[in-house]
Amino acid sequence: MKTELHTADSRGHADHGWLNSYHSFSFANYYNPQRMNFGALRVLNDDTVNGGMGFGAHPHANMEIVSIPLEGDLEHQDSTGRKAIIKNGDIQVMSAGTGITHSEKNANNDREVKFLQIWIIPNRQQVEPRYDQITLDPKDRHNQLQQILSPQKDDEGVWIHQNAWFHLTNMDQDHKLTYEIKQKGNGVYAFVINGKATVAGEHLGMRDALAITEVDTFTLTALSHQTEMLLMEVPMTV
Incomplete structure (x- = not known):
């Protein structure tokens, strides 16, 4: 067995005012050649978004994107026509495939939303874009x-x-x-x-x-x- 410890304070960090994000792997302006990915796990972002704020519409392709809300309510909208609210206990997944555009914002103005954003490198390219969301017990x-x-x-x-x-x-x-x-x-x-x-x-x-x-x-x-x-x-x- 091989193990490698990644402490919380060793992650990349970006504070954009409305968004406070910690990156387990290289992402955006954070680059660490020793932290590019873990096999097919490409991105693990620990995000906190201020009330009423969020990510505007932006594209993805050929990536499996998983969102796990930890606190608050996250509003999602995408180019497949889907609009939904996800909250703690929900799991959201998108297969970006040939291309999908989506936006994410804090559905509430009076409190933060915290969620994990995870990207997985797929084993199939150019699939039809897909969205799914479930609520767990x-x-x-x-x-x-x-x-x-x-x-x-x-x-x-x-x-x-x-x-x-x-x-x-x-x-x-x-x-x-x-x-x-x-x-x-x-x-x-x-x-x-x-x-x-x-x-x-x-x-x-x-x-x-x-x-x-x-x-x-x-x-x-x-x-x-x-x-x-x-x-x-x-x-x-x-």
Whole structure:
């Protein structure tokens, strides 16, 4: 097993006034040749948007884009004609494929919206653009792994054009879980949303991450009450 610790304070940071963003990988004006991607995981942005503000219409192509709201309400609109509000407990996915334009803004004027924006390099190019959104039951992640994304259309969670699996968990202190790799050769990027945990023998605090490769299984143990984590399993070659 190989691991690499990415502490929260080692991330790139951009404060645009209306947007406060932390970049786990090189993005926009943040460039770090050692942090270009983790296999097919290209972008993990931890974004906070002020009330009433947001991203204007902008294009994407040949990328799988996943949004996970943490607090507040995020308003989405895109060139497929879809307009929706996503909030904590929802998962949104777009297959940009041949090209899609979308905008995202804070749906409220009186409070911030916080969300994770994730880009996955797809295993199929030039697909028809697609949008999907689901609401999950948070009880299904209490002291267990709740699958929120996979490659299968009929599986739990949303699906994308890549052999990737995402799971969320919210653990009580001292609770332990074992994660099993779904596809041989894949790696896992474990990200602590809240709390602190031991993952594959490494101690992680809030917003720390651990890149894990060359492993079949590993364990995670909560070191605080309501330790919330996101596990992103992706192919290491793209």
